[in-house]
Amino acid sequence: MSDDPRRDELAAALTAARERVARAEAAAGRAPGSARLMVVTKFFPADDLVRLVGLGADEFGESREPEAGRKVAQVRADLPGAVFDVDMIGSLQRKKAKTVARWARRVQSVDSPELTEALASAAATALDAGERTAALGVLLQLSLDGDPARGGVVEADLPALADRVAAHEGVLRLDGLMVIAPLHGEADAHLARAAEVAARFRAEHPEAAELSSGMSSDLEKAIAHGSTCVRVGTAIMGARPITSP
Template structure:
């Protein structure tokens, strides 16, 4: 596919996703300005990120640290004047903390004390070394179905983990994130997440972000208060353009 054809394809997909978001917000009695569109660019090249940024997007998400690190650097070379904001949304091992804090503006998948501590230490070192200018924004990932291997803190543990994060000066608690259970009812899952998010906000009013909803269930997430939807397939397509 030519560069122009790909640009047109992405523009059409973006218009369709934005239309879905607008309709979902209207149905929920909300303003579309309340919901951020986060483009999940895993397995797609930096050139697609450039095209999406030229189409008006500024927030991008990655699932794997090594792929993200390389892509962020490539994007910076392709568009040195760009202002992309990068999110880590995949499960993160503690030994990747030092690397991820050098490129990520936000880590949405904090699900344990040990990971939070590792990120805080890595952020402190990066700030001292001049590799970062600001503390790291983080979200607590909530496990809504207790599935092994999917990541996320159990709901009962979320308030305690949120409190632990706020005791560090290197991390800034911004809210919660979750993925709807596979094959489950997204309305029920996102209603539960909304209740958890509200409990967190009572103690931490700055933690206003609710990252929920993807290509297949964004309407349900918006109806239950999501402030950020993470869209990959509906925006970029289902095929892989680069090796994982």
């Protein structure tokens, strides 16, 4: 035990989550490391990110701006030289694209031409200002049920949106797809369908190999169906704080 109980708590939970991922990879006959663990830190303080980076975590998911930008800035100040990436995984308003483009490795929730254009403009500005050194990664959010309240686009609309991203080569980078399983129905069936859509998408865009799917409750099923990135919050961070930072 250390003199930091929260660090000990996070260390145990992170180890358990890594073991779950490793077991799921083995059960699916996949290579170790083929499914990466992203720690979803939304609503939790920057101090927790500092602890997690110290424990070897290097991929994080955030969903609220400007909270996320402030947290990234604090971690970089507290841990100069630390190597870690943060993705925007939540619904993003176009007016916040400018700030997100300064700190995000990628945006996992792109679901409209308008947001694509806003991100392209913001990423170009950030590149010109030296606030980023590489194109902004983009995952197109796939909607499996067509529910506009949850965001995403249906499969039929993916080609046009992918073309829009590709038109901004050097500024935006098409990395693949993200999916949130619908609230109703069997998660296994939804994740299997997402894998089928992703396979068809990769056939047209071989460089867009990412499939971000699966969370704390269903990461094993997601890995069985080809997820390359599982987004795990509660199983590592614990229950959401009553008040957010």
